[in-house]
Structures are given as C-alpha cells and as structure tokens.
Amino acid sequence: MRLYAEVTVNESLNTAERVSPDDVATLPTRETEVLVVGGGPAGAAMGYWLAEQGHEVAIVERKHFPREKTCGDGLTPRAVKQLDDMGLGERLKQFHRYEGLRATAHGKELELQWPTHPTYPRHGYVVRRRELDAMVAFNAEKSGAALLQGHEAMTPILDKGCVRGAVVNDLDEGRQMAIRADYVVVADGANSRFGRSLGTARTKAWPYGTAIRTYWVSPRHDEPWIESALDVQDRNGNSMPGYGWIFPVGDGTINVVLVCCRHSRSSKT
Numbered sequence: 507m508r509l510y511a512e513v514t515v516n517e518s519l520n521t522a523e524r525v526s527p528d529d530v531a532t533l534p535t536r537e538t539e540v541l542v543v544g545g546g547p548a549g550a551a552m553g554y555w556l557a558e559q560g561h562e563v564a565i566v567e568r569k570h571f572p573r574e575k576t577c578g579d580g581l582t583p584r585a586v587k588q589l590d591d592m593g594l595g596e597r598l599k600q601f602h603r604y605e606g607l608r609a610t611a612h613g614k615e616l617e618l619q620w621p622t623h624p625t626y627p628r629h630g631y632v633v634r635r636r637e638l639d640a641m642v643a644f645n646a647e648k649s650g651a652a653l654l655q656g657h658e659a660m661t662p663i664l665d666k667g668c669v670r671g672a673v674v675n676d677l678d679e680g681r682q683m684a685i686r687a688d689y690v691v692v693a694d695g696a697n698s699r700f701g702r703s704l705g706t707a708r709t710k711a712w713p714y715g716t717a718i719r720t721y722w723v724s725p726r727h728d729e730p731w732i733e734s735a736l737d738v739q740d741r742n743g744n745s746m747p748g749y750g751w752i753f754p755v756g757d758g759t760i761n762v763v764l765v766c767c768r769h770s771r772s773s774k775t
C-alpha cells in the first residue's frame with residue numbers, strides 16, 4: 507500500500523495514461539477527503555481506520571463483494587490481531603483455527619507451533635478470501651467509509667505534481683466520474699495498474715513467483731497445522747525452484763497451492 511498525496515510525481519511517466527484537466531472538468535465530480543483505490547484487505551483496513559478517526563473516505567473497488575482472490579487463505583497471528591483491532595475477532599471464531607506450520611522437505615517433517623508473544627495470539631485462522639475480504643470491506647463501510655463497488659479507478663488526476671483523485675468508471679452504470687480528494691491511497695494489489703501509471707515498478711532483480719491454486723475435498727480438512735512442502739520436484743524427481751502448501755479450510759476442503767519461482771520474467775527456470 508502506498509500513499510501518494512503530497513508526493514511529487516514524475517510528470518514524464520506514462521503520459522499516455524494521463525487525462526487532461528479540460529477533460530476532467532467536463533465529468534460529474536464527487537469530492538472526498540481521502541480516496542482509496544482498491545477494496546482488498548489493505549484498502550478496506552485503511553478505509554476503516556480513517557473513518558473511525560472521523561475522516562471522510564471513499565473506497566473504489568472494481569469488483570463486487572463477495573469476490574474471489576487467489577490466495578492460501580492463511581491468517582497469521584499478526585493478521586488475527588489486526589482483524590481483532592478492527593472489531594472482527596468474534597466473527598473470526600467461526601472459521602478454522604490452526605496452531606502452527608508443518609514444514610516438510612526431503613522426508614523430514616517439522617511441526618512449528620506459533621510462539622507465545624505478548625501482543626499476538628498463538629494461533630491463526632484459515633478463511634477463504636471470498637469471505638474475509640467481504641467481511642473487512644463491509645466493516646469499513648459500517649464504520650462510515652463510502653464503499654463504491656463496481657467502480658474502477660482509471661487514471662490519476664494530477665494537480666501541480668500531486669495526485670488529487672482519479673477518473674473512475676462506474677462499471678455497472680457505464681459512466682465516468684471524477685473523484686477529487688486531498689489524499690489518495692493506492693491499494694490496488696500486486697499488479698497495481700493504477701500505481702504503475704504513477705511510476706511504481708516491480709524490481710526485476712527480485713525473484714518472481716507464479717502460483718496455481720485450487721480447493722480439494724479432503725478428510726484432513728480440519729488439521730491443526732497449515733503445511734508447506736519445500737522440496738517441489740518435477741516428474742523425474744529433479745528439484746524445482748518453488749514450494750507448495752496445503753492449508754486446511756475446515757469446511758470439508760483444503761487449499762492447495764504450487765508456486766514456481768524464477769529470477770526474472772525472462773528466465774526460463
């Protein structure tokens with residue numbers, strides 16, 4: 507999540523994606539103190555805390571909740587604490603609670619219980635993102651944030667080098683508007699098209715992972731451990747750069763993910 511207000515944006519970047527002030531002036535306009543782009547857990551949590559502090563905040567989310575998000579669905583003790591701080595602790599108790607990580611590799615198995623900590627609980631939960639993200643987003647709305655679902659931020663509105671809002675498409679109504687704001691929070695996820703148009707970029711020297719995720723029905727759906735496999739092999743038994751995991755969802759299914767890592771997009775490994 508990145509905060510862009512009062513940050514000077516390099517005007518030469520992605521000029522094709524910029525919209526001219528004249529065009530913006532013709533659009534219907536909504537004003538708010540803070541505009542949050544993206545209603546995932548980061549954007550919705552931001553919206554919640556700002557609204558709780560009495561700020562006027564609008565969250566634009568291009569999808570409608572509940573929506574899917576490819577993820578392992580595992581909440582660590584730190585995430586549990588964050589959700590509890592937002593008043594969602596009781597609601598988490600309906601989901602599958604787990605105690606720690608079982609790490610497996612090369613025939614060895616380690617069961618690592620979450621440590622005792624003065625601030626964080628000693629357990630996590632597995633919650634499908636379809637449910638988690640809706641819960642966090644509607645919680646922000648309940649605390650006073652305007653949650654605009656089916657709204658996609660298309661282009662930043664710039665004023666003297668500062669981001670002061672966005673041109674937003676209302677995807678349900680098929681119309682466009684300008685949302686002007688004193689501050690803009692970019693919480694549009696890993697691909698971050700909106701963020702990229704402001705000049706952010708992935709550091710290509712860092713490793714890059716591609717994941718496949720599915721849910722399987724399993725009798726071991728309510729195990730007290732999330733499990734990671736750190737020795738992924740191809741069909742000939744050769745080690746591959748990557749890892750897999752199996753997270754028990756507690757509803758009759760397990761979340762299974764395979765991640766393949768490589769050093770850069772151009773690498774063949």
Ligand SMILES: Cc1cc2nc3c(=O)[nH]c(=O)nc-3n(C[C@H](O)[C@H](O)[C@H](O)COP(=O)(O)OP(=O)(O)OC[C@H]3O[C@@H](n4cnc5c(N)ncnc54)[C@H](O)[C@@H]3O)c2cc1C
Binds near residue numbers: 576657658
């Ligand atoms: C395979 C995989 C497994 C993972 N497993 C785990 C796990 O087990 N536990 C864990 O803690 N983390 C896990 N993660 C990481 C986790 O998914 C992310 O850290 C988390 O989703 C980030 O939340 P976010 O709110 O920043 O972004 P997102 O959850 O991606 O939300 C961004 C939101 O912005 C919206 N959006 C995007 N662009 C626009 C726009 N222009 N206008 C309006 N809306 C827009 C999107 O629709 C989306 O709802 C995993 C990630 C992957 C890929």
